[in-house]
Amino acid sequence: MVNLFKRMRKLKSIVNIRIGTGAAILPTPTSATPDYPAITRLHLTYARKIYNGHQGARHFWRNCLPRLKYHNPGVPMSVKQTDDQEGPAALTIYFAERASKPASITAAVAELTDKHAPAPGxxxxxxxxxxxxxxxxxxxxxxxxxTGAKEVPASAEEEAEVKRFEQMREQSGRDRVRIAAIRQAKKDQERMLQIARGEVEKLREL
Known part of the structure; x- marks a missing residue:
């Protein structure tokens, strides 16, 4: 049973990296459009601690970036964790030849720099x-x-797997409660027996 649960946890981690927030295909040289050029690489910079506005960037690194890398294995993705809480929480997106129009607007509004991001080619x-x-x-x-990334929808099989994992998690929680209740009942019974034995010994001493 233990090996079964280990296997199920491993399968769950595989499913989790395939679907969810961040599971998407970035534009490539063959799929690029006039509005969205190909993405050549990404660089993420954020501070190690979550305060001063870095929490979302950290969660993006943990939750989204692995899925994005899974679906775009040919796109280099680098990460720099700093100790500077006042420093940038920034994602540098590298485009082939030219930036997308939304990217140009975002860059013009933000006026942000990141000294940790590699220089573009x-x-x-x-x-x-x-x-x-x-x-x-x-x-x-x-x-x-x-970027114009296209999200990868979960298949019916993957949705069924997620549902099954959730059912297993709920059942595991119920089992833990049930086992804890059994153990507590056993402890209570042993305690009552000890008290009863003590009372018997007292009566014998009279």
Whole structure:
């Protein structure tokens, strides 16, 4: 049974990286459009601690970036964690030749720089998305808007797997409560027996 649960947890982690927030296909040289050029790479910078607006960027790194990398294995993605809570929480997006129109507008409004982001190549243009004080879902919406990423919907089989894992989690919780109640009842019974034995010993001493 233990091995079964270990296997199910492993399967759940595989499913979780395939679907959910961040599961999307970035534009490639073959799928790029005039509005959304190909994405050549990404760089994320944020502070190690969550205060001063870095919480969303950290959650984006934990929840979204693994899925994005899974679906775009050929796109390099680098991360820089800093100790500077006053520093930027930023995602630098590298485009082939030119930035998308939403990216150009975002960059013009933000006027943000990130010294930790690698310099773009001769054939690259960059746009920096300000992530400070944003929830990771808000960050993901901005990333989709800027890059033109297409979300990968969960298949019927994957949705069924997620539902099954949730049912297992709920059943596991009920089992823990039931086992805890059995153990507590056993302890209570042993305690009552000890008290009863003590009373018997007292009567014998009279």
């Amino acid at each position: 001769d054939a690259e243009k960059t746009a920096i998305v300000d992530l400070r004080n944003l929830d990771y879902r808000e960050i993901w919406n901005k990333v989709m808007n800027v």
